[in-house]
Amino acid sequence: EAILKLEGVSKTYRTGGFLGRNKRVTRAVRDVSLALPRGGTLGIVGESGSGKSTLARCIMRLIKPDAGAIRLDGTDLATQSPSQHRASAKRMQMVFQDPYASLNPRRRVGELVAQGPIIHGTPRNTALARAKELFALVGLDPAATDRYPHEFSGGQRQRIGIARALALEPEVLVADEPVSALDVSVQAQVLRLLAELRERLGLSIVLITHDLRVAVQVCDLVAVMKEGEVVESGPIGRVFEAP
Ligand code: ADP
Ligand code: ADP
Numbered sequence: 001e002a003i004l005k006l007e008g009v010s011k012t013y014r015t016g017g018f019l020g021r022n023k024r025v026t027r028a029v030r031d032v033s034l035a036l037p038r039g040g041t042l043g044i045v046g047e048s049g050s051g052k053s054t055l056a057r058c059i060m061r062l063i064k065p066d067a068g069a070i071r072l073d074g075t076d077l078a079t080q081s082p083s084q085h086r087a088s089a090k091r092m093q094m095v096f097q098d099p100y101a102s103l104n105p106r107r108r109v110g111e112l113v114a115q116g117p118i119i120h121g122t123p124r125n126t127a128l129a130r131a132k133e134l135f136a137l138v139g140l141d142p143a144a145t146d147r148y149p150h151e152f153s154g155g156q157r158q159r160i161g162i163a164r165a166l167a168l169e170p171e172v173l174v175a176d177e178p179v180s181a182l183d184v185s186v187q188a189q190v191l192r193l194l195a196e197l198r199e200r201l202g203l204s205i206v207l208i209t210h211d212l213r214v215a216v217q218v219c220d221l222v223a224v225m226k227e228g229e230v231v232e233s234g235p236i237g238r239v240f241e242a243p
Helices: 052-059 082-091 108-117 126-138 140-146 152-167 186-202 214-217
Strands: 004-014 026-039 041-046 067-072 092-095 170-176 202-209 220-226 229-235
Touching: 004 052, 004 082, 004 170, 004 202, 026 041, 026 052, 026 202, 026 220, 026 229, 041 186, 041 214, 052 082, 052 202, 082 220, 092 152, 108 126, 108 140, 108 220, 126 140, 126 152, 126 202, 140 214, 152 170, 152 186, 186 214, 202 220
Parallel strands: 041 202, 041 220, 092 170, 170 202
Antiparallel strands: 004 026, 004 067, 220 229
16 A cells, blocks of 8 residues: 555746746646555656656645645645644655755764754653664764764765654655765665665655666656656656666
């Protein structure tokens, strides 16, 4: 059964329009329907501007779609009460393209990983101890939680970003271009980590990428986006069959 389901999701941006001039309407996402089975990895692949990030922001409820439903375990996220919403917000976490941009340079990385759980009521010491466990889980030295973001390489910082997303024990990870800022050799390591975590933790993953080679490495399902629409979707071996 699908843990995450999108039904006819659309999002249009309206920009400009000062005194009616330079008005622009961008139909960034058009009538997208998709399903992510529990434990699966769904790749959303498309060129820059095809609507992938907008779709990710809709899934994470960072923006509100104009139409359609996004269901987590069958429940439409838009119809939830605030307390239900807080609970389901924890169940989906995001991994960003450039973790450095989202890691406060003045905070120790252990605190950055512990921050979410602390906000949600976990005692500080418990959350910091858990951050060390999460470091080990993502292949970092647990003793390194006392360091600062700039002391880590790009690949290590992305591991910190993943640890941070995992700290709230989500069921769904939405990874928006998680390796496109990394060297190719490091990309494969981070993608392997995502695949391992899915296996070990029973995660379900939405992986957004402009790079087909990235999707092929870890996804079992894929949706191809073009100008806001899903133009093809299905098992990755079928969609990208050798001609
Ligand atoms: P992708 O992630 O595939 O690069 P985006 O979702 O970022 O695609 O963008 C889809 C389209 O929506 C593009 O034409 C982009 O310029 C436009 N767009 C994205 N974000 C905004 C925004 N906040 N305001 C107006 N237009 C936007
Ligand atoms: P991405 O392709 O990763 O979404 P972009 O460079 O397209 O990156 O967008 C970066 C930021 O600018 C995003 O927050 C997006 O919402 C915003 N943005 C993108 N296109 C537009 C646009 N046409 N008008 C206003 N904001 C935009």
